[in-house]
Amino acid sequence: MTFYNEMLEGDRVRDPYARLSEWVETMPQDFRQMKQAEAEDLFRRIGITFAVYGEGGDPDRLIPFDMMPRVFEQAEWRKLERGIKQRARALNAFLRDVYGRGEIIRAGRIPARLVYRNEAYEKAVVGFVPPRGVYSHIIGVDLVRTAKDEFYVLEDNCRTPSGVSYMLENREIMMRMFPQLFRQNRIEPVDQYPQLLRHTLESVAPQKCDSRPTCVILTPGHYNSAYYEHSFLANLMGVELVEGADLFVDGEFVYMRTTQGPKRVDVIYRRIDDPFLDPLCFRPDSMLGIPGLMDVYRSGGVSICSAPGAGVADDKAIYTFVPEMVRFYLGEEPILNNVQTWTLWKDDDYRYVMDNLPDLVVKEVHGSGGYGMLVGPKSTREEVEIFRKKIEANPSNYIAQPTLSLSTCPTFVEEGVAPRHVDLRPYCLCGDRIELVPGGLTRVALREGSLVVNSSQGGGVKDTWVLSE
Amino acid sequence: MKLRISHETTYGYDMPIRNLVQSLRLTPSVFEGQKTHEWLIEVTNGLKGPGFRDGAGDWVEGWTVRGPVQEITVRTSGHIETRDTAGVLRGHREIIHPLAYLRDTKPTAPDEALRELAHSVDGSTDDALDLSHRLSSAVTDAIAFRPGVTEAHTTAAEALALGEGVCQDHSHALIALARLRGLPARYVSGYLHSTLDGQPHDAAHAWAEIHVGGLGWVGFDAANRCCPDERYVRLGSGLDSSDAAPIRGVAMGSGAERLDVAVHVEEIAQ
Numbered sequence: 001m002t003f004y005n006e007m008l009e010g011d012r013v014r015d016p017y018a019r020l021s022e023w024v025e026t027m028p029q030d031f032r033q034m035k036q037a038e039a040e041d042l043f044r045r046i047g048i049t050f051a052v053y054g055e056g057g058d059p060d061r062l063i064p065f066d067m068m069p070r071v072f073e074q075a076e077w078r079k080l081e082r083g084i085k086q087r088a089r090a091l092n093a094f095l096r097d098v099y100g101r102g103e104i105i106r107a108g109r110i111p112a113r114l115v116y117r118n119e120a121y122e123k124a125v126v127g128f129v130p131p132r133g134v135y136s137h138i139i140g141v142d143l144v145r146t147a148k149d150e151f152y153v154l155e156d157n158c159r160t161p162s163g164v165s166y167m168l169e170n171r172e173i174m175m176r177m178f179p180q181l182f183r184q185n186r187i188e189p190v191d192q193y194p195q196l197l198r199h200t201l202e203s204v205a206p207q208k209c210d211s212r213p214t215c216v217i218l219t220p221g222h223y224n225s226a227y228y229e230h231s232f233l234a235n236l237m238g239v240e241l242v243e244g245a246d247l248f249v250d251g252e253f254v255y256m257r258t259t260q261g262p263k264r265v266d267v268i269y270r271r272i273d274d275p276f277l278d279p280l281c282f283r284p285d286s287m288l289g290i291p292g293l294m295d296v297y298r299s300g301g302v303s304i305c306s307a308p309g310a311g312v313a314d315d316k317a318i319y320t321f322v323p324e325m326v327r328f329y330l331g332e333e334p335i336l337n338n339v340q341t342w343t344l345w346k347d348d349d350y351r352y353v354m355d356n357l358p359d360l361v362v363k364e365v366h367g368s369g370g371y372g373m374l375v376g377p378k379s380t381r382e383e384v385e386i387f388r389k390k391i392e393a394n395p396s397n398y399i400a401q402p403t404l405s406l407s408t409c410p411t412f413v414e415e416g417v418a419p420r421h422v423d424l425r426p427y428c429l430c431g432d433r434i435e436l437v438p439g440g441l442t443r444v445a446l447r448e449g450s451l452v453v454n455s456s457q458g459g460g461v462k463d464t465w466v467l468s469e
Numbered sequence: 470m471k472l473r474i475s476h477e478t479t480y481g482y483d484m485p486i487r488n489l490v491q492s493l494r495l496t497p498s499v500f501e502g503q504k505t506h507e508w509l510i511e512v513t514n515g516l517k518g519p520g521f522r523d524g525a526g527d528w529v530e531g532w533t534v535r536g537p538v539q540e541i542t543v544r545t546s547g548h549i550e551t552r553d554t555a556g557v558l559r560g561h562r563e564i565i566h567p568l569a570y571l572r573d574t575k576p577t578a579p580d581e582a583l584r585e586l587a588h589s590v591d592g593s594t595d596d597a598l599d600l601s602h603r604l605s606s607a608v609t610d611a612i613a614f615r616p617g618v619t620e621a622h623t624t625a626a627e628a629l630a631l632g633e634g635v636c637q638d639h640s641h642a643l644i645a646l647a648r649l650r651g652l653p654a655r656y657v658s659g660y661l662h663s664t665l666d667g668q669p670h671d672a673a674h675a676w677a678e679i680h681v682g683g684l685g686w687v688g689f690d691a692a693n694r695c696c697p698d699e700r701y702v703r704l705g706s707g708l709d710s711s712d713a714a715p716i717r718g719v720a721m722g723s724g725a726e727r728l729d730v731a732v733h734v735e736e737i738a739q
Contacts, residue, residue, distance in 0.1 A: 099524075100564075101564075102566060105566075112566065112568055113568060116566045116568035116569045116571075117568055117569070117571055117572060119572070121569060123524060123525070123565045123569045123570075124523070124524075125524070126523075126524030126525075126564055126565045126566075126569075127523065127524035127564045127565075128523075128524070248488065248490075249490050249518065249531065249533060250516065250518075250533050250535070251516045251517070251518045251533055252518050252519050252531075279719055280490065280491070280492040280717045280718070280719060281492070281717075284711060284717075291490040291718075291719035292490035292491075292492060292518070292531050292533065292719075294492075295492050295518060295519050295521075295529060295530075295531035296518070296519055296531065298519070298521055298523065298529070299518075299519030299520070299521045299531075300519075301519055
């Protein structure tokens with residue numbers, strides 16, 4: 001398998017990397033080591049760590065930071081941007097449709113079963129249209145690159161995608177450590193993201209809100225692995241970070257307890273899952289949520305971002321239909337490719353996948369974080385056979401995809417700089433307008449040859465640059 | 470049939486509670502079988518919150534009570550005219566797709582015995598109405614009506630194993646069987662005016678609805694081996710008893726809660 005190298009074309013350094021390449025070549029070894037230590041120290045001081053569920057070990061472990069940025073030219077980025085925004089529009093149109101008349105299902109373009117029997121489909125919100133018809137306000141689109149002009153979407157994250165704090169911190173730390181790089185290169189800023197997010201949230205204030213909307217971030221608490229990000233974003237946006245117990249319903253509205261008495265809350269950016277939002281509507285045993293919240297929501301007294309039920313759009317089985325959504329709702333051809341996907345509940349697909357298991361990537365339909373997946377070409381025969389048994393036991397729980405030849409980016413390694421595989425998660429904001437900050441989170445598989453970029457599986461992060469014209 | 474209904478639920482607390490939030494589905498459904506002439510919902514010291522019609526066609530009302538209080542009464546009363554539609558929920562406006570009622574929740578999750586019972590019943594989904602009747606009879610035969618042996622959290626599987634239960638258990642069991650046969654099914658809460666045997670009855674009642682192609686939702690009362698008629702008053706529906714509960718609430722406080730329910734359904738003389 002050959003891989004697209006984002007910096008090198010043969011021996012020639014591609015234009016966007018020209019200055020960076022010089023920078024690396026002239027960097028003394030001890031300076032690099034000193035800077036790496038400095039970066040780690042900065043991350044630790046800021047407190048940005050990432051706990052990984054089910055892994056044990058140090059919960060306050062740092063995600064490794066690679067100082068070598070990843071660079072996009074303006075033209076490359078514009079195309080990605082158009083593709084991502086197109087997808088975001090289609091996904092929100094889909095959500096509005098399936099919680100309304102279900103035209104795409106009536107038209108026979110998506111099987112009814114996949115939508116209405118989906119665990120993430122919330123019948124409690126059928127018929128309610130949230131402000132501006134937006135259900136998913138922050139969409140994290142996971143992309144990989146396989147050639148100069150070939151990008152594939154791996155998955156859409158429509159609920160509460162995490163990781164944007166890394167996009168911001170990586171940039172902050174790079175600017176602090178290497179200010180000269182930012183003078184030599186014209187790099188589009190990303191630090192407007194928190195204000196754009198706040199604007200997005202305010203723009204979807206509920207019907208009954210008649211002054212500047214009060215927004216809050218609702219966190220499950222400091223035991224959550226993304227708690228740092230919740231407090232980080234609250235801080236940068238200038239909004240309160242609250243837990244369920246800080247909010248209460250009184251009459252037609254939701255209020256937050258403050259030292260000056262109750263304050264009405266208009267928009268809740270929630271980082272807790274649907275089943276825990278409101279014990280009167282979902283799980284009766286939830287201690288994290290706010291009793292009565294859903295009644296207030298469904299009567300236009302408060303907005304919840306993302307909207308309860310938005311998860312039905314980012315299920316791995318629904319994913320295969322996103323190009324169809326683009327055509328159906330927008331009447332456009334999809335700009336970004338989907339990865340070919342075999343769904344194991346179909347007999348033909350099942351046979352193909354079982355015959356070609358060592359060449360494929362197999363994922364759980366509801367899995368995330370790189371858990372419970374098989375990367376055929378990187379697995380031993382024994383691992384493949386163990387996974388085969390798991391699939392046989394419950395085929396409808398899996399999808400399979402070809403092993404993509406993920407592009408590589410130059411990355412600092414023990415012996416200098418070497419190519420490592422990367423992916424990209426930009427964060428698309430949907431409110432009164434659709435916004436995409438030029439950048440995103442680049443994850444890098446630090447182990448040589450590895451194609452798994454998840455931080456739980458030895459992945460690291462990089463700053464992601466988009467160059468101005 | 471013209472019915473006068475009064476329904477009082479009183480919550481008493483050992484220690485005063487700080488605050489109470491409720492979501493009520495206590496308003497009769499709107500369909501051909503029911504016409505509501507007067508209906509009132511009151512919560513003592515309560516602040517009426519939002520009211521709206523949800524995707525299932527139910528009228529939902531939020532209420533909050535600011536504490537400290539030690540006792541709260543939810544009181545509904547009104548009168549309503551009913552008509553026999555042979556169990557068919559005709560003229561009911563709802564937009565949730567029937568397939569959304571195929572998923573199981575804890576009280577309706579099938580075990581081996583439920584599976585066996587479901588598949589022992591003759592009939593096919595080609596004639597879903599006939600199959601539904603047969604499934605309903607199978608539940609009536611398998612679970613004898615007997616109050617006091619099951620409680621609020623008893624599952625369909627447990628009730629079937631016991632062979633006894635009340636309308637909630639019959640409904641959960643029928644829902645489980647219907648879904649096992651591929652028919653969307655749901656739990657309905659409401660009232661029943663019962664004079665047949667002269668015995669005092671708990672007039673709060675529950676039954677199941679099964680989605681039958683061509684007809685829509687059809688009610689089946691396995692506890693009484695019949696379909697709902699003019700003696701039945703429909704309030705709301707859900708995946709199971711808790712999802713369809715007329716009153717869902719959370720009180721902020723410590724200490725035990727006592728519950729007292731009084732329901733009266735009387736026929737108004739012509």
